[in-house]
Amino acid sequence: MLLDKAKRIVIAVKNNPFLSHVRNKAAYEGEGKTTVRVLNQDTELGLMIDSYATYGFRLNNGITVLGPMAIFPRTVLSWQVRGSHEITEDSLRLFKLLEPKIDLLILGVETKERESLNTVYRAARAAACNVELLPVEHACSTFNFLNAEGRSVAGALVPPLSIDPSPDDMLRSRLHYQNLYQQQLT
Amino acid sequence: MGALVTKALRPIKSFNIENRAHRVISKEKPVPAPKYPESLEDLKRAIESDPHLEEKLDKKDPGLDSRLRDVYVTSFGRPEDDITREKRTQNPDRPLPQDRRIPGEYEYGFKEPEKVKYGHTTLRDVLTFISAHQTNPTEVTASKIALEYKMREDDVEKILKYFKTYEVYIPETKKSPAIFAGPSNLRRQLEKSKMKEIQSAENAIPKNIGEEKQVKSPT
Numbered sequence: 435m436l437l438d439k440a441k442r443i444v445i446a447v448k449n450n451p452f453l454s455h456v457r458n459k460a461a462y463e464g465e466g467k468t469t470v471r472v473l474n475q476d477t478e479l480g481l482m483i484d485s486y487a488t489y490g491f492r493l494n495n496g497i498t499v500l501g502p503m504a505i506f507p508r509t510v511l512s513w514q515v516r517g518s519h520e521i522t523e524d525s526l527r528l529f530k531l532l533e534p535k536i537d538l539l540i541l542g543v544e545t546k547e548r549e550s551l552n553t554v555y556r557a558a559r560a561a562a563c564n565v566e567l568l569p570v571e572h573a574c575s576t577f578n579f580l581n582a583e584g585r586s587v588a589g590a591l592v593p594p595l596s597i598d599p600s601p602d603d604m605l606r607s608r609l610h611y612q613n614l615y616q617q618q619l620t
Numbered sequence: 621m622g623a624l625v626t627k628a629l630r631p632i633k634s635f636n637i638e639n640r641a642h643r644v645i646s647k648e649k650p651v652p653a654p655k656y657p658e659s660l661e662d663l664k665r666a667i668e669s670d671p672h673l674e675e676k677l678d679k680k681d682p683g684l685d686s687r688l689r690d691v692y693v694t695s696f697g698r699p700e701d702d703i704t705r706e707k708r709t710q711n712p713d714r715p716l717p718q719d720r721r722i723p724g725e726y727e728y729g730f731k732e733p734e735k736v737k738y739g740h741t742t743l744r745d746v747l748t749f750i751s752a753h754q755t756n757p758t759e760v761t762a763s764k765i766a767l768e769y770k771m772r773e774d775d776v777e778k779i780l781k782y783f784k785t786y787e788v789y790i791p792e793t794k795k796s797p798a799i800f801a802g803p804s805n806l807r808r809q810l811e812k813s814k815m816k817e818i819q820s821a822e823n824a825i826p827k828n829i830g831e832e833k834q835v836k837s838p839t
Contacts, residue, residue: 437621478725480729499786506729507729509728509747510786511747511784513782513783514782514783514784515782524782527779527782528746528779528782528783531739531740531775532740532746533742534730534733
């Protein structure tokens with residue numbers, strides 16, 4: 435009886451968020467102690483995609499790539515397809531033949547239509563690849579993360595058909611192309 | 621639960637601990653630990669068989685000493701260590717690593733295999749033959765590549781059809797917006813080794829400037 439009560443008290447103490455040790459081990463460690471690491475700025479981690487546009491992708495080595503691309507940890511190849519309707523078993527043949535084997539092929543497509551996604555998926559199955567089929571917007575970041583982890587990964591990305599940019603994106607692209615702070619006010 | 625009991629009993633156990641400890645330390649001669657009854661019996665038996673045992677043990681015995689000096693042990697054959705090491709044979713195809721240094725960075729981000737399966741290829745080879753084919757499509761044909769790299773001709777054709785290397789354009793002036801890499805056409809520009817430069821930003825890039833508003837960060 436007494437033992438039971440003591441146990442219950444111990445459990446209550448453990449579950450109390452104000453008394454637990456975990457509370458002090460959160461990601462935010464206080465002012466000046468927390469650090470942020472931006473993957474795209476770390477050149478050791480390999481090639482990554484900084485941004486995407488309707489005409490192509492900008493990589494973290496400063497190069498803008500036009501058209502669909504096949505991206506590998508440190509290499510990029512042009513992928514000669516016009517859209518997701520041209521993604522067939524033949525156009526994915528290279529990923530199947532590569533050695534060391536690619537653990538995961540990230541397939542970024544521009545459409546969200548069920549039918550074309552199905553055909554793309556079937557093509558990937560036929561090519562015997564492990565495929566992560568995603569919209570390009572998500573495929574880019576997925577590739578970045580997996581590449582940063584040093585996995586054997588490849589990306590086959592088709593640029594999106596349209597983009598709805600946020601004001602932040604507009605500012606970023608402005609900053610990239612022209613120095614906003616040195617311009618004269620009109 | 622056990623920890624709680626220990627915590628509760630700790631003050632009782634450590635009552636007056638300082639004084640008790642000092643009492644034990646300040647004794648002139650430590651009290652020897654009691655012997656086990658079995659060892660006491662052994663001792664009694666030894667003294668019965670030889671009453672002068674304690675004196676004998678204190679003195680040096682020249683007879684035993686000389687015997688020790690006379691005996692000399694030699695060994696023949698290989699040391700045991702060698703034989704055990706030999707028995708612990710390794711697989712010669714997969715030797716254990718001998719080098720503990722951290723491997724350097726690989727050019728393509730991964731270790732390239734030494735042997736490649738028939739019909740398969742490495743990224744390095746792919747890049748080589750694609751660029752070779754692009755610079756010289758009439759001479760470096762798919763069948764030749766297939767023969768050289770031990771691949772199926774059909775596979776090589778498909779790879780050459782769907783994958784191309786890039787041609788780098790670097791804008792001439794600082795004002796021009798960005799570096800572009802577009803898929804290279806079947807021209808012999810790579811042979812010149814000089815990078816193609818865009819003469820003026822106006823005639824080549826406006827198309828992209830128009831679309832620049834649509835650039836969106838993926839993260």
